[in-house]
Amino acid sequence: EAKEAGRNTFRFFNQKIHDDSVARMEMERQLRGALERGELEVHFQPLVSARDGQLVGAEALLRWTHPVLGRVPPDRFIPVAEQSDLIVSIGSWVLDEACAQAARWRKARNGAFIIAVNVSPRQFSSPGLVDTIRACVDKYAIPHGQLEIEVTEGLLIRNPGEVRDAMLALEAIGVTVALDDFGTGYSSLSYLRAFPFHTIKIDRSFIRDLSDDAEDCALVVAAIRMARALGLKVVAEGVETEMQSRFLTRQESDVLQGYLFGPPIAAKDFFVDWVQNRPGAELPA
Ligand code: C2E
Ligand code: MG
Ligand code: MG
Ligand code: MG
Numbered sequence: 120e121a122k123e124a125g126r127n128t129f130r131f132f133n134q135k136i137h138d139d140s141v142a143r144m145e146m147e148r149q150l151r152g153a154l155e156r157g158e159l160e161v162h163f164q165p166l167v168s169a170r171d172g173q174l175v176g177a178e179a180l181l182r183w184t185h186p187v188l189g190r191v192p193p194d195r196f197i198p199v200a201e202q203s204d205l206i207v208s209i210g211s212w213v214l215d216e217a218c219a220q221a222a223r224w225r226k227a228r229n230g231a232f233i234i235a236v237n238v239s240p241r242q243f244s245s246p247g248l249v250d251t252i253r254a255c256v257d258k259y260a261i262p263h264g265q266l267e268i269e270v271t272e273g274l275l276i277r278n279p280g281e282v283r284d285a286m287l288a289l290e291a292i293g294v295t296v297a298l299d300d301f302g303t304g305y306s307s308l309s310y311l312r313a314f315p316f317h318t319i320k321i322d323r324s325f326i327r328d329l330s331d332d333a334e335d336c337a338l339v340v341a342a343i344r345m346a347r348a349l350g351l352k353v354v355a356e357g358v359e360t361e362m363q364s365r366f367l368t369r370q371e372s373d374v375l376q377g378y379l380f381g382p383p384i385a386a387k388d389f390f391v392d393w394v395q396n397r398p399g400a401e402l403p404a
Contacts, residue, residue, distance in 0.1 A: 146199045149185060154212060158184055161216045162383035165393055166233060166354065169368045169375050174393050176233025178269070178376065179217035180383045181209070201239045210242040211251055215258075218266065220386045222259040224394045235267040235297065240274040244281065249288045256292055263293030267318060270296060272304035275314060286315050297354065302342060311349060319346050323357020326377070330362055343370045 153159050163177040183191045200206040214236050221234035242248065256266065268289065274282055286296050295317035298310065303322045311319070321342055328335040339355075346353045355367045358377030367375060384392065 143199055146196060147203050147205070149188070150183070150196055150200060150205055153183055153185070154209060158186070159209065159212070160184070160385060161213055161220070162385055163220065163389040164376060164383035165381045166235065166374050166376050167380050169372045175231070175374060176235065176265070177221070177389065178235040179213060179237070181213050197239065201241050206239050206242045207245045210238060214251065214255055218255050218259045218261060221265070222261070224390065227390070227394050231262065231265060233265050233267060235269055237269045237299065240271070240277070243270055243274050243285065244278060249285055252289060252294055253292055256294065264295060267295045267297050269299040269320065271299050272310060275310050279313065283314055290315055302338065311351070316351060318352040318354055320354040320356050323377070326355055326357045326363055327359070329366055330360065336366070340370055343372060347371065
């Protein structure tokens with residue numbers, strides 16, 4: 120009987136693996152046509168100055184609405200795109216779309232507007248990355264310091280030399296690089312020294328527990344001080360309460376992002392809610 124149970128468990132386990140890989144392959148197949156079918160959309164979440172709450176820019180966040188599956192969260196489909204070549208074409212499209220909107224909004228505001236775009240490890244390491252970004256900078260005449268590429272620690276492990284060269288090439292054309300989800304990895308400190316980052320984005324898991332977790336408060340304070348000492352800009356993500364916002368401002372974060380200020384929304388809504396009738400803010404240094 121034990122043998123029988125074991126066999127069933129084994130069968131179930133196998134079935135589960137099978138289902139997962141079938142689901143993944145099916146998702147990849149669906150995602151492959153998503154761009155052409157117009158199912159992808161870039162949403163924008165406001166970045167505000169910690170000093171005065173004024174709009175300084177936006178982070179571009181990809182959305183996929185499948186006709187049958189409905190809204191598929193990026194945490195589910197980005198890894199699938201990342202495991203295939205799809206991330207390169209989708210990523211280039213996001214970059215262009217985001218920069219195009221930012222250029223319109225810069226013009227409408229007659230002022231600076233930072234656009235932050237996530238780039239996954241595979242996309243960042245693809246051969247044409249720097250050329251693609253340079254072409255975008257030229258096409259939309261993006262001023263120095265107003266396009267920020269967000270990468271995660273995972274990128275830095277594989278080909279550190281090439282990654283560093285690419286970051287320097289971006290720096291040379293006025294494109295900055297942010298270390299996203301700061302604090303969730305293992306070696307953030309040494310990475311900050313070894314790579315020419317301009318910004319750190321403190322992961323929202325630290326911000327979330329600021330109210331009742333003294334250790335998270337200490338970590339956030341330490342992260343901000345360290346960034347200050349290294350001359351890095353600090354963005355806090357996932358700011359949901361006034362208390363968190365006040366704390367982060369007091370500790371001298373530069374930029375705040377989170378539901379307290381606004382969720383990611385479609386471009387046309389962002390234009391109405393944020394770009395129109397809001398004066399341009401001073402950019403943080
Ligand atoms: P991320 O780059 O760290 O983006 C921040 C995430 O936090 C977004 O989730 C955003 O909607 C969410 N967020 C912002 N403020 C708050 C808040 O106050 N509370 C909470 N609970 N969440 C907040 P989203 O849009 O689901 O994206 C998840 C991740 O997917 C992103 O994390 C990024 O790693 C990836 N991603 C999204 N778009 C792209 C893209 O175009 N390219 C690549 N490579 N990755 C992307
Ligand atoms: Mg990001
Ligand atoms: Mg993040
Ligand atoms: Mg994340």
